[in-house]
Amino acid sequence: MDQKRLLAAIALSVGILLLFDLWNRPTREAEQRRQAEIAAQQVPATGAAAPDAAVPVPMPSGGAPLALPGGAASAAAPTPGLPPEQRVGLENPALQGSISLRGARLDDAILRGYRETVQPGSALVRLLAPRSDANPYFAQWGWTAADGRTVVPGPDTDWTADGTALAPGAPVTLRWDNGQGQEFRIQLEVDQDFMLTARQTVRNTGAEPVQVLPWARVRRERTPQTAGFFILHEGFTGVLNGRLSEWTYSDAKEEAQRRRGPAFEQESTGGWVGFTDKYWLTALTPVDQATAVRAAYRHSAEGGQDRWQIDMAPPAPQAVAPGAEAGLATRLFAGAKEVRLLDAYRDNLGIVDFDKAIDFGWFYWITKPFFYAIDWLFQIFGNFGVAILIFTLALKAAFFPLANKAYISMARMKVLAPKMTEVRERYKDDPAKAQAEMMALYRSEKVNPASGCLPILLQIPVFFALYKVLFVTIEMRHAPFFGWIRDLSAPDPTNLFNLFGLLPYDPMQLSSFLHMPAWAIAMGITMWLQFKLNPTPPDPIQAKIFAWMPLIFTFMLASFPAGLVIYWTWNNLLSIAQQYWIMQMDKKRQARTPAAPPPPKPAAVAKVAAPKGKKG
Numbered sequence: 001m002d003q004k005r006l007l008a009a010i011a012l013s014v015g016i017l018l019l020f021d022l023w024n025r026p027t028r029e030a031e032q033r034r035q036a037e038i039a040a041q042q043v044p045a046t047g048a049a050a051p052d053a054a055v056p057v058p059m060p061s062g063g064a065p066l067a068l069p070g071g072a073a074s075a076a077a078p079t080p081g082l083p084p085e086q087r088v089g090l091e092n093p094a095l096q097g098s099i100s101l102r103g104a105r106l107d108d109a110i111l112r113g114y115r116e117t118v119q120p121g122s123a124l125v126r127l128l129a130p131r132s133d134a135n136p137y138f139a140q141w142g143w144t145a146a147d148g149r150t151v152v153p154g155p156d157t158d159w160t161a162d163g164t165a166l167a168p169g170a171p172v173t174l175r176w177d178n179g180q181g182q183e184f185r186i187q188l189e190v191d192q193d194f195m196l197t198a199r200q201t202v203r204n205t206g207a208e209p210v211q212v213l214p215w216a217r218v219r220r221e222r223t224p225q226t227a228g229f230f231i232l233h234e235g236f237t238g239v240l241n242g243r244l245s246e247w248t249y250s251d252a253k254e255e256a257q258r259r260r261g262p263a264f265e266q267e268s269t270g271g272w273v274g275f276t277d278k279y280w281l282t283a284l285t286p287v288d289q290a291t292a293v294r295a296a297y298r299h300s301a302e303g304g305q306d307r308w309q310i311d312m313a314p315p316a317p318q319a320v321a322p323g324a325e326a327g328l329a330t331r332l333f334a335g336a337k338e339v340r341l342l343d344a345y346r347d348n349l350g351i352v353d354f355d356k357a358i359d360f361g362w363f364y365w366i367t368k369p370f371f372y373a374i375d376w377l378f379q380i381f382g383n384f385g386v387a388i389l390i391f392t393l394a395l396k397a398a399f400f401p402l403a404n405k406a407y408i409s410m411a412r413m414k415v416l417a418p419k420m421t422e423v424r425e426r427y428k429d430d431p432a433k434a435q436a437e438m439m440a441l442y443r444s445e446k447v448n449p450a451s452g453c454l455p456i457l458l459q460i461p462v463f464f465a466l467y468k469v470l471f472v473t474i475e476m477r478h479a480p481f482f483g484w485i486r487d488l489s490a491p492d493p494t495n496l497f498n499l500f501g502l503l504p505y506d507p508m509q510l511s512s513f514l515h516m517p518a519w520a521i522a523m524g525i526t527m528w529l530q531f532k533l534n535p536t537p538p539d540p541i542q543a544k545i546f547a548w549m550p551l552i553f554t555f556m557l558a559s560f561p562a563g564l565v566i567y568w569t570w571n572n573l574l575s576i577a578q579q580y581w582i583m584q585m586d587k588k589r590q591a592r593t594p595a596a597p598p599p600p601k602p603a604a605v606a607k608v609a610a611p612k613g614k615k616g
Contacts, residue, residue, distance in 0.1 A: 086158070088172055089165035094193045094335060097128065099166065101159045104174055104186055106196070107131070107138035109334050111280075118478050118486045127280055127334055136221035139282065139332050141186050141198050146317030147211040151178040159186070168192050181206025182320075194335025195345065197287060201327035204320040211319050214328035217311035218275060218282045223249055227278050232359055232472060236297040236310065238273030238283070239353045240266050245273075247297055253306065256299040265296040272351055273297070273310045274333070279474040281337050281357050284312045287329035289350045336474050339371060359472050367465040371473055378475075384488055385481030388466075388563055389570050395462060396574045403575075408582055412447045415586075463568070470563045481566065485519075488563030492517030515558050519565045524554030526572035533579045 085102035090109065097108035109128035116122045128137050143152040153159070159174040166172045166188055174186040182204055189197040200214045226234040226249070236247040245264060247255070252263035273295045274283025286293050298309040318326040333345070337358050346354040360367045370391075377387035396403070419441060427434035470476050476489045484494060494500045496516040497507035507514035528550040557565050 083158075086161075088161050088163065088174075090190065091165055091167045092190050092192055095190070099172075099188070100130070101161060101174065103140060103155045103157060104142065104153065104159055105130075105138045105140045106332070106334070107136070111336060114279075114336060114474075115478070118480075125280070127282070131221065134222070135224070137219070137282075139216070139218045139284075139334065141200055141216050141330075142214075143184065143200070143202065144213040144215065144317075145211075146213050150182060150210040150212055151180055152212060153178075153184055166190055166196075182210060193341055194333055195349075196332045196334065197329070198332065199287070199327060199329045201325050202318075202320055203325040204322055207322055209319055209321045211317045212326075213313055213317040214326075215311055215313035216284050216328070216330045216332070217309055218284060218332070220275060220308040221305065223306045223308070224277060229471070231361060231468070232278060234277055235275070236264070236273070236308075237276040237357060238271065238295065238297075238310075239356065240268035240271040240273070240295060242271075242352060244353065244356055249299075249306070249308065252297055252308070253299045262296040262298050265294065267292065267294045267315050269293075270350075270352060271295065272333075272354060273312065274357065275308070275310060276337070276357055276359070278472070279337055279477060281333060281335065282310075283333040283354075283357065284310060285331050285333075285349075285351050285354075286312070287331055289352070291329075339368075339375070339473055339475065361468055363461065363465045363468060366461060367468045370465050371469045371475075374469060375475060383481065384476060384479040385485065385563065385566060388488075388567050392567055392571050393574065396571070396578070400578075403578065404582065408586060409447045412445060412586065416441065416445055416447065463564075466567055467561070467564050470561045476561075476563065479563075481562070485562050485566070488566075489561050491515070491559050492519045492562045492565065494518045496521065513555070516555070517558055517562075517565075519562055519569060520554050520558040523557060523565050523569040523572065524550045526569050526576065527553055530572050530576050530579070533576065533583065 085100050087098040087100055087108075090097040090099060090106070094112055096110050096112055097106070099106050099108075107128055107130040109126070111125045111127055114125040116125060128139065129135055130138065142154075145152045153176050157176055159176050161172050161174050163170065163172040168191055171187055171189045174188070176184045178184070182202055185199075185201045185203070187197075187199040187201075198216060200216075202210075202212055202214070204210055224234075233246050233248070235249045236245075236252055238245050245266075247264060255263040269292055270286060270289030271293070272283050272285035274281055284295070292315055293312050294315045295310070295312045298311070300307045300309075312330060314328060320326045331349070331351075339355070339358060342355045342357060345351050355368075373394075374384065374387045374391050377390050378384050381387055381390070420438060423437045423441060424434055427437060470489050477487070479488045480486045481488055485492065494517045495507055495514070496518075497514045498505055500518060531546055531550060534546075557568065
């Protein structure tokens with residue numbers, strides 16, 4: 001019964017992995033085609049974007065939404081007849097781009113350290129783009145007139161700047177005067193990485209008090225292409241009042257339509273909200289984490305296009321008396337989700353759980369330490385593939401005592417195989433008696449029939465944790481190994497069905513299942529060898545299932561990241577070496593141990609002959 005339950009558990013695990021592969025294979029192929037198109041074209045598309053939808057900025061508690069003049073949220077299409085917009089440059093070691101002085105928008109940000117593909121000359125990754133791009137994506141700072149009479153800067157407002165370039169140690173202040181006694185200022189700073197600081201202030205030099213609501217926002221004018229994996233979250237994300245809140249684009253759209261308002265809106269002390277992609281993040285957070293803010297996730301549709309927005313503002317409008325000033329200080333993160341960088345912002349700036357922008361998932365407690373260990377080894381050896389191999393060796397050493405007992409039991413099970421077959425044949429008409437005799441045999445020989453599967457079961461959490469590290473951490477993106485593996489986070493590009501490139505055609509164009517890379521074949525061979533060292537299951541059905549498992553896993557892992565397949569292959573080789581060594585040691589032990597004498601046969605009952613009578 002225990003063997004049947006164990007077999008069912010293994011079959012269920014394999015079935016889950018197969019369904020996982022089938023479910024995600026189309027998305028992986030779409031992403032591969034997209035990368036191929038990028039590599040072939042390397043020319044960004046351009047096109048006109050439709051006008052902004054009327055997405056309101058955050059509302060004060062208990063009030064109606066406060067919209068900007070004209071009903072547009074912030075970045076309406078340029079008004080005809082306006083002069084060309086002026087820009088302020090943005091330069092630091094991690095970013096290059098510019099800020100539009102028309103509307104105070106950061107809509108041009110390129111990541112210096114990241115390229116679209118593994119090709120050395122491919123284009124740098126563009127994170128933020130203006131409305132003239134095919135995929136507008138920008139951050140913006142502004143105000144709403146809460147009193148309905150104060151003139152505030154709008155989407156066509158041309159600001160003035162006291163500098164030509166924003167750089168670390170060289171802040172730039174944007175100014176605009178409404179001509180009615182209120183001066184609006186936005187002081188911008190940038191650090192050495194991906195964090196900008198915006199300090200919005202309004203000074204009232206007029207004779208009457210005014211009420212305004214400062215806000216900061218990030219807006220996407222198109223729905224981005226997502227990886228589509230259920231183990232990876234892409235969309236809205238944030239931590240408010242210490243609680244992680246994640247919404248996919250589809251869920252946010254459905255909720256916004258149901259509520260006819262924001263998909264999600266909450267007041268919080270500190271915290272952050274943002275858009276997360278697989279590797280990139282834009283997020284807003286107050287400079288002072290003790291500041292009360294109101295944050296929202298929003299969706300609108302205009303001209304058949306979905307629009308998405310995150311915004312952050314004070315919970316209520318600010319009353320500015322004559323001679324006084326008020327404002328809002330926020331930070332904008334726009335860049336790559338580097339693990340240690342997010343950790344540093346969390347620790348140094350006090351941004352709660354900022355590292356959770358990386359979707360380490362349910363295995364956070366094991367996945368993140370795995371990353372730290374692999375990254376530490378990478379700093380020593382300079383290659384993430386080598387780091388994974390050494391890390392796997394360290395895991396083997398850590399689990400050696402437990403695996404050692406399992407392999408010893410497996411070796412003894414292999415020796416017991418003939419006796420087990422004999423028992424099954426002897427009691428083939430009495431399954432209960434056969435099971436009882438088998439259990440007695442296990443007890444007498446001190447073996448555990450389930451322990452042989454323990455090494456496989458131990459690999460499952462390690463497998464998923466390492467898969468997460470390879471899949472979600474940008475440090476693994478475009479990380480090379482040796483030979484033809486130039487990206488450990490992508491599938492092995494070789495294919496058996498075109499003789500590894502000798503035939504000039506792509507089998508994947510015929511069928512997605514015609515992909516059999518070299519590393520997957522090596523993994524399948526090592527798994528087959530490992531299974532050959534295991535004792536053959538006495539049940540013929542079990543034996544057939546185990547015989548097919550290496551082939552099933554070979555096809556299943558063919559489209560997985562190369563780093564994961566390399567890990568599995570290397571782990572199999574280490575397991576084979578360990579198991580072979582234990583089997584040899586067990587044979588020597590048995591050779592030194594004198595054979596136990598066979599049990600004595602029961603004495604035959606002799607018939608006692610009656611004494612013969614004497615002849616008289």
